[in-house]
Amino acid sequence: MVYFQKMTPExxxxxxxxxxxxxxxxxxxxxxxxxxxxxxxxxxxxxxTEAKRDLGHLQSRLRYLGKQLKYAEIVETKDDGKVDLGKTVVLKFDDDEDTEEYKIVGRMEADLADGKISFDSPLGQAIMKKEAGTTSTVEAPAGEYKVTIVEVK
Known part of the structure; x- marks a missing residue:
């Protein structure tokens, strides 16, 4: 069975x-x-020895990235008002007054420091396919918490 990796065009x-x-x-x-x-x-x-190792790392990275492209499933966003891959969401966590903005991306693109969360992370799973105004419970390894979707862009 071939497993395709979902990702955004970006x-x-x-x-x-x-x-x-x-x-x-x-x-x-x-x-x-x-x-x-x-x-x-x-x-x-x-x-x-170092030059050979460095070239080996480069070749290995090229093979890895090539496989990522080969098995990529590019997901285009739909303007349906629901949280999905490629969309940006504004979230309010129950224990915080401030809102936070995240872009929903594929597993390989996730970078929390850059505001990108994976659709299959605990937070991503809790909010996927939901609309603004929805409050969801996130089942995280450190325990569960609630998050409200303020806006879907």
Whole structure:
């Protein structure tokens, strides 16, 4: 069974951009490896070992990102007033007077520091497909709490 990774068009583009950046950097890393190899004895050549490791990490990251694109399911947003992938929500947590704004994204795009939460996180699951004005209970590892959807953009 093939498992497709849901993501926004922006998330897909970010992966494409990272792949392009890594591919552009690959020739430079290959030259560093070749220069280190020319230094001689490979068994005691720290520069060669580090260059080989760095190039291996780059190649591994390229393979990983390539698979992310291959199995990506790009989800387009619908203007139906419900919380969904790609939409921004304004939330009010029951224990706080302030509101917080989050963009609902795929698992690979999630970055809480950047205000992006995954649709399948405990918070994401609690609010998905719900409309503004709805209060939901979030089942989090640290315990449950309530959150009210103030606005869906």
């Amino acid at each position: 998330g897909y583009k970010q992966i494409e951009d990272e792949i392009a950046r890594l591919k552009k950097d690959r020739p430079r890393r290959i030259k560093i490896l070749q220069a280190a190899r020319a230094l001689g004895d490979l068994s005691e050549n720290t520069e060669y």
